[in-house]
Amino acid sequence: MTYDLSATPAAELEVRIAQLQERLRQKEVQAALIVQKTDLYYFSGTSQQGWLYVPDTGEALLMVFKEFERAKQESQLVDVIPLVSPKKIPDQLQLMGLVLPSVLGMELDVLPVNLFSQYQKIFADAKIVDVSTEIRLVRAVKSSYEIDRIRKACALSDQVALRVPELLVEGKTEVQLAGEIEAYARSLGHQGIVRMRLWGSEMFYGHLMSGSSAAVPSYLASPTGGEGVSSMIGQGAGYKKIGRNEPVLVDYVFALNGYLSDHTRIFSLGQLPDELMQAHEAMLAIQEEVKKLAVPGVLTGDLYEQMIALAEKKGYGENFMGVGDRKIRFTGHGVGLELDEFPFIAKGQTLPLAAGMVIALEPKAIFPGKGVVGIENTHLVTEQGLESLTTLDNTIRII
Structure with missing residues (x-):
């Protein structure tokens, strides 16, 4: 059997997230919200449907819509929680003691316009900027x-x-x-x-x-x-x-x-x-x-x-x-x-x-x-x- 069900090691994820955080700080972006499936897998170790919030410092937060139990098993991140809607993200961040960003990075090279508009309403006080290049450089x-x-x-x-x-x-x-x-x-x-x-x-x-x-x-x-x-x-x-x-x-x-x-x-x-x-x-x-x-x-x-x-x-x-x-x-x-x-x-x-x-x-x-x-x-x-x-x-x- 060639297929490997083992999880991406926690140390591997930590290095990847740290590299992204360094690039966020260089660009003066307070946090990134990752939603594209491949990027989500790269930084979290799971491709289950959800949102990965990466502040410019500190622990990343994986919020999962479907399927939470599977994502919990697959991802080696410390903070993995269920979430029913992206509208709940700001409240969840504040419950976790995180400050809402004034500048938020997203993958604007692939994010559809309708979803961009949705996230702009959710993060009404933030400027959403493109961090797809920074993500792709880390992955390169x-x-x-x-x-x-x-x-x-x-x-x-x-x-x-x-x-x-x-x-x-x-x-x-x-x-x-x-x-x-x-x-x-x-x-x-x-x-x-x-x-x-x-x-x-x-x-x-x-x-x-x-x-x-x-x-x-x-x-x-x-x-x-x-x-x-x-x-x-x-x-x-x-x-x-x-x-x-x-x-x-x-x-x-x-x-x-x-x-x-x-x-x-x-x-x-x-x-x-x-x-x-x-x-x-x-x-x-x-x-x-x-x-x-x-x-x-x-x-x-x-x-x-x-x-x-x-x-x-x-x-x-x-x-x-x-x-x-x-x-x-x-x-x-x-x-x-x-x-x-x-x-x-x-x-x-x-x-x-x-x-x-x-x-x-x-x-x-x-x-x-x-x-x-x-x-x-x-x-x-x-x-x-x-x-x-x-x-x-x-x-x-x-x-």
């Missing part, structure tokens, strides 16, 4: 506890990819193959939900696409799209039958005990055209170069520009990370509890890399009408560069 650098969990997810990403050759058959539809691989991932303990923060973004297990369908663009912030099974979904595996001598892209996320691994490998029934084989080798070369360049202190925007320059130097500027004016303006992203965490290896980003960050690096070349080649691995930022946590052979697997 992973602890040894988190890195260990990500390593385990990465090992299972490799295991899922190893299963593909056993299931890949000419004439099988993409969605059929996807279902078989996803069932296998589920049997390994995949949690079934891949969380993303960006509004309107969503993903099932990932993308499995063959040949020309992999190069079909979609709304998703991804260099690959896919036809999907309907216009309502508009991404991922569709009903195309897998043929010979075409790249089969398996770009899957393994979600284990909350933490994610992002992973892409290319397969083919028979030899691919030289054009695609050479492009894949170029993407691997870009990855290896960037692994050396990506050391602590390097600005993520500069790293992006270096990858763009490498792709152009190798003759793949027109195909790198998309085609035409809808190219994706990033080449990597942070990975943790969500698929789109800080940092972003993206145009114009000024965040420096730091040891302990975990990023998915994904140099890919898109050829409309032919397919997609390239690689994606999940990496740990170290003083020496990137350490790949997904270790399966990166070359195209010819079957």
Whole structure:
């Protein structure tokens, strides 16, 4: 059994909250009220419905609407209480001896306007400001506890990819193959939900696409799209039958005990055209170069520009990370509890890399009408560069 029901250690939560409190003090925010599910889990150890109040000093208070008894078991915080309505929060804070804040931080990057208005009425005398950046910066650098969990997810990403050759058959539809691989991932303990923060973004297990369908663009912030099974979904595996001598892209996320691994490998029934084989080798070369360049202190925007320059130097500027004016303006992203965490290896980003960050690096070349080649691995930022946590052979697997 791979799934781990053990609670996030109290010491882990204490460090995370202390780091957030330091950032609140720097921003002159008296307290944060955390409601977004992933942030709530990160700082409290439970995703049960409720509100986490973090003053700039002192103990955090977890107030739970549903389900209190479960939250009490899952969270290692000292103060966990039931609460029937957010309207009761100010009274509860005062009962606990806490002073109501004049400046309250919330996750305004994801909080709907109607809920914002509700909380503004509840905290009528407070100015509500955005602390989502501060929260995401705390989450960007992973602890040894988190890195260990990500390593385990990465090992299972490799295991899922190893299963593909056993299931890949000419004439099988993409969605059929996807279902078989996803069932296998589920049997390994995949949690079934891949969380993303960006509004309107969503993903099932990932993308499995063959040949020309992999190069079909979609709304998703991804260099690959896919036809999907309907216009309502508009991404991922569709009903195309897998043929010979075409790249089969398996770009899957393994979600284990909350933490994610992002992973892409290319397969083919028979030899691919030289054009695609050479492009894949170029993407691997870009990855290896960037692994050396990506050391602590390097600005993520500069790293992006270096990858763009490498792709152009190798003759793949027109195909790198998309085609035409809808190219994706990033080449990597942070990975943790969500698929789109800080940092972003993206145009114009000024965040420096730091040891302990975990990023998915994904140099890919898109050829409309032919397919997609390239690689994606999940990496740990170290003083020496990137350490790949997904270790399966990166070359195209010819079957």
